[in-house]
Amino acid sequence: MRTVRVAIYTRVSTEDQAKEGFSLEAQRERLEAYCLARDWSVAARYIDEGHSGRNIRRPAYQKMMAERDQWDALLVIKMDRIHRNSRNFMEMMENLQEWGKDFVSASESLDTSTAMGRFVMDIIQRIAQLESEQIGERVKMGMTQKARVGPGILGFHPPLGYCITEGRLRKADHDPLVAVETFNEAQERLRSRALLSTAHAPPILLEA
Numbered sequence: 001m002r003t004v005r006v007a008i009y010t011r012v013s014t015e016d017q018a019k020e021g022f023s024l025e026a027q028r029e030r031l032e033a034y035c036l037a038r039d040w041s042v043a044a045r046y047i048d049e050g051h052s053g054r055n056i057r058r059p060a061y062q063k064m065m066a067e068r069d070q071w072d073a074l075l076v077i078k079m080d081r082i083h084r085n086s087r088n089f090m091e092m093m094e095n096l097q098e099w100g101k102d103f104v105s106a107s108e109s110l111d112t113s114t115a116m117g118r119f120v121m122d123i124i125q126r127i128a129q130l131e132s133e134q135i136g137e138r139v140k141m142g143m144t145q146k147a148r149v150g151p152g153i154l155g156f157h158p159p160l161g162y163c164i165t166e167g168r169l170r171k172a173d174h175d176p177l178v179a180v181e182t183f184n185e186a187q188e189r190l191r192s193r194a195l196l197s198t199a200h201a202p203p204i205l206l207e208a
Contacts, residue, residue: 003041004040004041004072004073004113005041005070006035006041006043006071006074006075007046007067007073007074007075008035009046009047009048009060009064009074009076010031010047010048010081011024011048011049011051011058011060011081011082012024012048012049012050024047027077028045028047030106031076031106034075034106040073043072044067044071046061046063053080053081054084055085055088056083061082065095071101072102073101073103073104074096074101074103074104076104076105077105077106077107078105078106078107079105079110090124093112093121096112
């Protein structure tokens, strides 16, 4: 029987220490004891001290994901140690599934290496999908309503140099903010110095 190689991840932020008294050492000891009880091998330990769980800009977290070939399962004391953002958590779970890795939360009995753990994770993913689709429906409904009442087209303001007249986009009658000649001259100077990303493309010439 192959021994499961485990990546132990511990994290604590200044906020956690002040409010909940989390200790990196206490997390590590409990997770190592968990591995010992299940006869798992600790492949690596990743520690993020003073980093928030609301984003993935954490050095140890990034290193752990880059070294995923060295471990089979990711072990944390609680799910909020790895992520405090549900979207980031679901993206991580999708990546772990694609890579053939398991996720284990020692305190919450969530273990995707078991049938029950995979069942619970499937429910969590379906709830997240439902929430995403409901948000999309609400956004579509809001944009439709905004398009009806205006101002602008589809609820947005008209582009520079145009105006909305009787519900249609029309060229504005007022003088442009920049003279056509000035625009064309400035564009030619930038193109000659290769300062525009479109320097090798045909120029955009405005007509007065």
